[in-house]
Amino acid sequence: MTPRSFLLTQEVSDYVRASSEPLDEVAAALVAETAGLADRGEVPATFQIAVEQGVLMQLLTAALGVRRAVEIGTFTGFSALCIARGMVDGGRLLCLDRSEEWTAIARRYWERAGVADRVELRLGEALDLLREVPVEPVFDLAFVDADKAGYPAYVEELHPRMRPGGLVLLDNTLRSGRVLAPVSEEDHVLVALNAALATDPRFETVLLPLADGLTVLRVR
Numbered sequence: 001m002t003p004r005s006f007l008l009t010q011e012v013s014d015y016v017r018a019s020s021e022p023l024d025e026v027a028a029a030l031v032a033e034t035a036g037l038a039d040r041g042e043v044p045a046t047f048q049i050a051v052e053q054g055v056l057m058q059l060l061t062a063a064l065g066v067r068r069a070v071e072i073g074t075f076t077g078f079s080a081l082c083i084a085r086g087m088v089d090g091g092r093l094l095c096l097d098r099s100e101e102w103t104a105i106a107r108r109y110w111e112r113a114g115v116a117d118r119v120e121l122r123l124g125e126a127l128d129l130l131r132e133v134p135v136e137p138v139f140d141l142a143f144v145d146a147d148k149a150g151y152p153a154y155v156e157e158l159h160p161r162m163r164p165g166g167l168v169l170l171d172n173t174l175r176s177g178r179v180l181a182p183v184s185e186e187d188h189v190l191v192a193l194n195a196a197l198a199t200d201p202r203f204e205t206v207l208l209p210l211a212d213g214l215t216v217l218r219v220r
């Protein structure tokens with residue numbers, strides 16, 4: 001099983017994918033390998049972004065002409081592959097993650113896809129690594145998909161590093177619908193963050209009901 005948008009039936013999800021650009025052989029193999037690991041309980045089943053979200057992210061990256069991007073939460077590398085493929089020639093993607101094991105899979109597929117030279121992976125605590133990045137407005141795109149409790153700090157650290165007009169994408173902002181009845185601390189953090197971002201004057205904000213919720217922030 002691969003992750004799908006949580007409010008869609010399997011049939012509608014299949015239809016959405018069949019009506020979107022298909023994955024090529026390398027991306028499909030990465031999705032299949034990760035799904036196999038998830039089926040055997042070796043990785044969390046919900047970690048990888050939905051296929052249609054990856055297609056959208058590649059499209060957005062290309063439409064924006066992204067030269068510099070940063071990803072917080074890389075896992076086995078599917079979202080990074082989509083961003084890397086969307087970037088202009090010579091583009092650079094900085095990936096932050098603390099798992100050497102999972103990102104080793106990512107590296108294999110970036111090599112196979114011919115984008116390894118565009119991606120720099122740094123291992124460690126994402127917030128520490130992000131704080132080490134010079135505070136200069138250089139990123140055209142940021143994708144946040146790591147620990148949810150860290151999202152407010154990631155947004156604060158990303159903002160001064162984003163180019164005006166750049167996009168910050170936040171994953172899982174619907175928390176499988178639990179934003180309406182928060183259970184965990186992470187749910188409560190997202191509820192508060194979603195409310196704050198809706199009127200944050202630094203961004204134009206939309207929460208898309210795609211996959212598990214994808215918030216798009218355009219930096220003013």
Ligand SMILES: C[S@@+](CC[C@H](N)C(=O)[O-])C[C@H]1O[C@@H](n2cnc3c(N)ncnc32)[C@H](O)[C@@H]1O
Nearest residue numbers: 047048049073074075079097098125126146147
């Ligand atoms: C949901 S997965 C990312 C999925 C990935 N974007 C994809 O499409 O396949 C979350 C990742 O964030 C990493 N992560 C979670 N909290 C972290 C932290 N505080 N610092 C660094 N990495 C973290 C985990 O190791 C995991 O690989």
